[in-house]
Amino acid sequence: MKIVLAPDSFKGSLTSTEAARAMARGVGKALPEAELVLLPLSDGGEGLVESLVVASGGELLEYEVTGPLGTPVKAQLGLMGGGKTAVIEMAQASGLVLVPEEERNPLLTTTFGTGELIARALDLGCDHLIIGIGGSATNDGGMGMAQALGVRFYDADGELLGAGGGELARLDRIDCSRLDPRLADVRIEVACDVNNPLTGPQGASHVYGPQKGATPEMVEFLDAALARYDRILQRDLGQDVGRVPGAGAAGGLGAGLMAILGGKLVSGIELVLNVLDFEAKAGGADLVITGEGKFDGQSAYGKVPMGVARRSRALGVPCVVIAGTVLPSADILHGEGVAAYFSILNRPMTLQEAMEGAAELLENQTAEVIRLYSIKNKE
Secondary structure, X not given: OEEXXXXXXXXXXXXXXXXXXXXXXXXHHHOOOOEXXXXXXXXXXXOHXXXXXXXXXXXXXXXXXXXXXXXXXXXXXXXXXXXXXXXXXXXXXXXXXXXXXXXXXXXXXXXXXHXXXXXXXXXXXXXXXXXXXXXXOOOOOXXXXXXXXOOEEEOOOOOEOOOOHHHHHHOOEEEOOOOOHHHHHOEEEEEEOOOOOOOOOOOHHHHHOHHHOOOHHHHHHHHHHHHHHHHHHHHHHOOOOOOOOOOOHHHHHHHHHHHHHOOEEEEHHHHHHHHOOHHHHHOOOOEEEEEEEEEOHHHHOOOHXXXXXXXXXXXXXXXXXXXXXXXHHHHHHHHHOEEEEEEOOOOOOOHHHHHHOHHHHHHHHHHHHHHXXXXXXXX
């Protein structure tokens, strides 16, 4: 029996690689003779670098870059097998997890370190960049990223802008004449799992600003600053991207990557499945098992389990989801290719207990799923 194990990370508990290995141990308990294909996945957020590097036989490189508060941080860049494609998670350089809760302030945080990672990829000779933009601490429209690559942003007095989303309120002119020329020959794919525009009630500032430390007053200020940025991108660069779905991702980094670097926003999970050639790996499988930390109706929108389930259905392979938490709204996903779903919880427990024991719980639940599936297989 061929079984494909293709989970996302269980946020705060297991990386996607750790989750796949826990599932493999569970299969080993119940069906040790099974042929296993481990395919750790990501939708463009946490685990993107690891997922693509591991699957392609590439390597992880670590650099010191500018963190969201302007202080140095260590961030990884993935070099896929073949050496021409670099994988970047903006959260490693400019992520919310890098900022203590009491210091979160999107007026000040910058994407400069993400731009530095892009520059390191160019130094390596890469001509294809895959950039995941989930988990940001920023609201600067990608200005910091662009500053790191040579773009200059001026106010009305001809003074250069500093760092942070708040500076965009003073923006008067964008000068791309010193943009790193190597970018002209690079293809950039941006893994994005949200469809928010740059501004407005559903835009970057209103929807994501509060979790990054923005007060209601700051949200309005930042939204107006991004609207100014959008107008000047149109005037100076001829790029009208503010209403493009995903432009508001990562505090407007989506807009900056499109307008300034010519990046293309794509579904994170679809990109990953294409790069990893899911159909070739899952072809002829008897069962696909995927999973994530929380599985509910929202999982239908660009999340790993739905991407896997839909691809599996097209192959005629049943797909089972094993998740940390399963909410009642997940019922609607049976119509999307999910044959069945299960929670790893086997008794009443606190969230902390579940997260600390996630590996063992996932291993045990996978074993039970395989035992149940094996009954059908023996008939």
